[in-house]
Amino acid sequence: MKIVMAVIKPFKLDEVREALTSIGIEGLTVTEVKGYGRQKGHTEIYRGAEYAVAFLPKLKIEVAVASSMADKAVEAIATAAKTGQIGDGKIFVFAIEHVVRIRTGETNADAL
Amino acid sequence: MTNRFFKTSIAGGLASLLMAAAAVAQETAAEAPAAAAEAAATTMDKGDTAFMMISSVLVLFMILPGLALFYGGLVRAKNMLSVLMQCMMITAVVIVIWVVYGYSFAFGGSTSPWWGGTAKLFLGGVTMASEAATFTPGVVIPEYVFIVFQMTFACITPALIVGAFVERIKFSAVIAFVILWVTFAYFPIAHMVWDANGYLFGLGALDFAGGTVVHINAGIAALVAAIMIGKREGLGRDIMAPHSMTFTMVGASILWVGWFGFNAGSNLEANGGAALAMINTFTATAGAIIAWAAIEAVLRGKASMLGAASGLVAGLVAVTPAAGTIGPVGAIVLGAIASATCYLFVSKVKNSFGYDDSLDVFGIHGVGGIVGAIGTGIFSAASLGGIKGDDYSIAGQTMIQIQAVLVTIVWCAIVSVVALLIVKAVFGLRVSKEAESTGLDLTSHGEAAYHS
Numbered sequence: 001m002k003i004v005m006a007v008i009k010p011f012k013l014d015e016v017r018e019a020l021t022s023i024g025i026e027g028l029t030v031t032e033v034k035g036y037g038r039q040k041g042h043t044e045i046y047r048g049a050e051y052a053v054a055f056l057p058k059l060k061i062e063v064a065v066a067s068s069m070a071d072k073a074v075e076a077i078a079t080a081a082k083t084g085q086i087g088d089g090k091i092f093v094f095a096i097e098h099v100v101r102i103r104t105g106e107t108n109a110d111a112l
Numbered sequence: 113m114t115n116r117f118f119k120t121s122i123a124g125g126l127a128s129l130l131m132a133a134a135a136v137a138q139e140t141a142a143e144a145p146a147a148a149a150e151a152a153a154t155t156m157d158k159g160d161t162a163f164m165m166i167s168s169v170l171v172l173f174m175i176l177p178g179l180a181l182f183y184g185g186l187v188r189a190k191n192m193l194s195v196l197m198q199c200m201m202i203t204a205v206v207i208v209i210w211v212v213y214g215y216s217f218a219f220g221g222s223t224s225p226w227w228g229g230t231a232k233l234f235l236g237g238v239t240m241a242s243e244a245a246t247f248t249p250g251v252v253i254p255e256y257v258f259i260v261f262q263m264t265f266a267c268i269t270p271a272l273i274v275g276a277f278v279e280r281i282k283f284s285a286v287i288a289f290v291i292l293w294v295t296f297a298y299f300p301i302a303h304m305v306w307d308a309n310g311y312l313f314g315l316g317a318l319d320f321a322g323g324t325v326v327h328i329n330a331g332i333a334a335l336v337a338a339i340m341i342g343k344r345e346g347l348g349r350d351i352m353a354p355h356s357m358t359f360t361m362v363g364a365s366i367l368w369v370g371w372f373g374f375n376a377g378s379n380l381e382a383n384g385g386a387a388l389a390m391i392n393t394f395t396a397t398a399g400a401i402i403a404w405a406a407i408e409a410v411l412r413g414k415a416s417m418l419g420a421a422s423g424l425v426a427g428l429v430a431v432t433p434a435a436g437t438i439g440p441v442g443a444i445v446l447g448a449i450a451s452a453t454c455y456l457f458v459s460k461v462k463n464s465f466g467y468d469d470s471l472d473v474f475g476i477h478g479v480g481g482i483v484g485a486i487g488t489g490i491f492s493a494a495s496l497g498g499i500k501g502d503d504y505s506i507a508g509q510t511m512i513q514i515q516a517v518l519v520t521i522v523w524c525a526i527v528s529v530v531a532l533l534i535v536k537a538v539f540g541l542r543v544s545k546e547a548e549s550t551g552l553d554l555t556s557h558g559e560a561a562y563h564s
Contacts, residue, residue, distance in 0.1 A: 044353055046186075046418055047472060048459035051351045 001096040001112065002070040004063045007033065007089040008081040013059055019080035020063060023072050029062045039087030058089060064096060064112055154243055154252045163382035164257045170373025171264035175203050175271050178370050182363025182421070183275050186471050189355040190551025191279045192561035198274045198283070202290050206267040209294060211235055214266055215259050217299035218307070225311035228303045235259065246380040253380060261377060262302070269298055269326045275471030276334035277341045277541075279352075280548050283556045284539045292531035293333060297524050301325050305516070317516035318492060318509065320389065321378035323433025323484045324520045331478020332521050334469055336528040341541050343468035345548050357417050364421035368397060371428045375435040388499070389435035392443040393428065396435075399444035400427025403451035419455075426454040426476050430484035437488065439497025446491050450483040482517055489513040 008016060010032075017028060034055035041054040065073050074091050082088055101111035180199035184192050206214070213233050222229025232238065244258035245251075270290040277286075304310040305317065305325045312324070319325065344352065354360060375393045379386035404423025405415040430450030431443055438446065458475035469475060489510030492498035500509075535541060542548070547555035554560060 045412065045416070046353055047422060047475075048463050049352065051353050053351065053353075 001099060001108065002065055002067055002093050003096055004065060004070060004073045004077065004091065004093050006061050006077045006081065006091040007035065007058050008061065008077070009083065009088060010057060010059050012081045012083070013061070015080040016061065016077055019076040020073065023069075023076050025063055025065060025069065025073060025076075027063070031060045031062075033058050033060045037087070037090070056087070064099065066109060066112060154250050156243065156252050156254070157381070160246065160251070160253050160381045161257055163386070164253050164261055164377060164380065167373035167377025168257065168261040168264050170370045171261070171268060171377070172203070172370075174367050174370030174374065175199055175264075175268045178363050178366030179268065179271055180363065181359045182367060182425075183278065183471055185356040185359030185361075185363060186275075186354045186418075187278050188352060188551070189562055190553055190560075192355065192553060193557055193559060194283070194552035195274065195278055197557055198278075198281075198286050199271045201283075201287060202271045202274070203267045205287060205290060206270060206294055207263060209291065210259075210263045210266050214294065214299055215262065217295070218266075218302040219258075219262065223309045224303075225309055225314060226304065227300045228307060244380075247385065248381060248383075251381060258380075265322060265326060265374075266294060266298055266302070269322075269330050270294055270333075272326070272330035272473055272477055273333045273337060275473040276338040276469045278470050279552065280344050280542050281341060282540060282543050283552075285535050285541050288535045288539055289337075289531055292534060293527060296531065297329060297333065297527040298325070301329055301520055301523060304519070312516045312519060315515060316509070316512050318437055318488050318513065319433045319485065319516065320436035320488075321375045321432045323429070323481045323488070324516055327429045327432060327477040327481030328485065328517060328520050329524050331474045331476075331481055332524040333528040334473030335467070335478060336525055337532060338467045338469040338474070340529070340532045340536075343466075344470065345545055347468055354418065360421055361417055364424050368393075368424055368428060371397075371432075375432060379436060385436055388440075391440045392431050392435045392438060395440045396431035396443035396447035396450075397424055397427040398447070400424065400430065400447035400451040403448035404455055407452060407455050422454065422458070422472070422476060423451045426450045426480040429477050429480035430487060432481070433484045434488040434491060437499050438491040439499075442491035442497040446484065446487045449487065450480045453483050454480050485513050485517050486510060 006016070013030065020028060034057055036054055036056055039056060041052055041056055044051050044053055061077070063073055070093055074093060077091055099108050099111040100106070104111075176199060177196075180196045183199070184195045187195055211234065213230075215235060216228055216230055216232035218228050220228035220230060220232040222231065238255050238259070240254070240256070242255035243252035244255045246253060270293055273290075273293070274286065301312075302325050304312045305319050305322075307313060312319075317324070346352075371393055372390055376386040376390040379389055401420050401423040404419045404426065408419045409415040427447035427450060430446050431438075434443070434446060454472075454476050457479045458472045462469060462472070462475055489512070490496065490506055492500045492509065493504055493506050494501040498504075532541065543552065543555060
């Protein structure tokens, strides 16, 4: 089992969700985050005061999938979230030790 | 505003417009029965009265929520409520002071050039039948309406100063400072400018709706306070960007709407004079908004919402003293000049001096007020579209305007310094560094504006 975690541009969320749904992945956690990579920030000017805004708003999505699905999920996200511009984000994949569905007590593959 | 004598009359049904106002004003209530025919010589128009009532609440609307939102949007989210609260409490405190002694100190009827005396403490002697003069001899409005209209001006002026020391001032210090400041700066200067016995009125200074009394006065107090209270912690290091330009835009727009009460209402009668003030309040503001946006577009490549809102306020400030005497086209030029001057101050001059007038009260109200006061002397001339013809001297009037500005600056600066020293000794001016970094909403008021 894998977690596929991606940091994406906020306006790409719906396309990513549709892409994941189309390959049969149901269930997604989204968090509003801020950060910076190569895109850096921007400057804002209020009257005479200039501020460098270093942290840009992004969305972090997390999907738990069976190991066999991880590559397809990565591919779906990478395709849907891509604009070709700097700041498109990154995808991270890491292993899950254990999963429990709270309602039923099912574990691991049954709980995904 | 002209004659500020009041009298208590037996409200009669008969009216004569030809009655000389001065003669009427010198009557006492005791003599009124003997001069019943003369007493009936004033006329009160329901249209004027209704217009002034609406104008008064429009000025209240400028403060709450207009100014409160305009300023509130410009601070960080952690200080939003402190700004709203300061505006609301100042309004409430000054209303009470106004009724107790403020009105008397400003318009109590004393012949002193400096203050109105104590004759109308607790609004003594004012009844439903009391009358206040307007610009037209013999035409009056209820004195209660005049009291309320002027009350709203007394409330907004100290509320304007708040912008200089937001995000770091102690709540107790704000209230104590405002009480001292309105007592020793606002009431005397209002008397000097608007009462027929006032020093600046006697010089012939033109200040239609309060450029000196309200805006220069508040602007100078703000500059003094910003310097004496000191900079916010982290200024130049931390991001202090406005937390809601949306609230700022809404607040600025409410200020514009409310300003029609401020300027047109200052005519005291719903007639052509009020109409002139009204159109000028439109055109000067439009000229100022366009000017600020154009300057930003040229110098920075982008025209900002805050720039447009700042231009809006600068234009309104500048047209305030001029609204009743300049023409609608001259107003566009005056507004644009004020915008350009204020832009220079808030984006260049302030940074080079390094004081933290956080929301640019001096840069916009002080500077815009001074441009407006001097511009009034220039644009009131008939040759430039104003209403002052023939024997009007631009140079002569402008010198009087400058004199009035200087008197206001000196008086206000001295009172502000002394008031702040007293408040500092008694309460202290600033919150602790910890409280400042946590934000005043939680540390001064125990609540938060937003929950996520």
